[in-house]
Amino acid sequence: MQRGNRSVPDYLHAVKALVDEIAVIDHPISDDDLTLYVLNGLGPNFQEIAAPIRTREKSLLFKESHDLLVGHESYLRHLEATTQQQVITTNYPKGRTGSQGST
Template sequence: MCFDYRGSWDTTVTGAHAALYDSKSNVSTSYGLGSWIKAGVPGKKMVMGLPLYGRTWKLEKPEIHGIGAPGIGVGPGDEGTMTFSQVMDFNRKNNATVVYDSDSVSMYSYAGTSWIGYDDSISVTIKIGFARAHGLTGYFFWAVNGDKDWKISRQDYLHAVKALADEIAIIDHPISDDDLTLYVLNGLGSDFWEIAAPIRARETPLAFEELHDLLVGHESYLQRLEAATQ
């Protein structure tokens, strides 16, 4: 599992319960998986667990709402837990502010004193890229029945990349083109290396829409090539 790092057992501060990175501690997915790899465990013998639920807190002060903000208890949900589907419904019904945290590669939302840390298409796509870049066998979700209209679990990698375009516009701190390009390219398989190399070599980063169009076009080319050889 690569989640449940934070939760209802410590309500004094909010936290990213499935943080990919944590600059203040070794409680993170990158540190955990990196430790196994450093110890000699091959990446192909590991998978990354991704949560389809969020952990909630009640903020001490609504105006202080980042990761690590003071908390005074659990937030909405069942003992401080909400499925991804419930999080999406909560955000919509309460007009919650949604934020992408690049330091931990996680999402959080808040409305009043309610605070929820979770993963969405943005953080999941980046984490899948991390897993592929480190040679992991794959990844799994816990649990699929918590998804919202199969938004995350049903899409393949390029569909997950496309979902970024739909969500980046609504978050407070967008990902830079440089970082987004790096994360996306790291998650591509060997079939895309031919197109990835010149993209990496560019002096100026591609806009996300250009990157996505290039990858989708290359995927279509591969599909036509496969059909022609059958």
């Protein structure tokens, strides 16, 4: 399952629903497998946070992963908004340059 255009909470909700359905048929998924499954479906914008999560010695619980990933998504949105604001500010004309009507 890929996140695609879904928000992280929507993506994680869909993953959790699938995991719960699989558990009903007596095939529970371990925290390690669930974490890897979630990280693999996030996409390239989450590589920065996925790498340290993958290398942890102790598995993260789903709730811990949820909190980290939602926080990272919020951080990415803040960066995007800041970058857009900087572009607008940089491109805003501050005054006219050159001479008009000089003879």
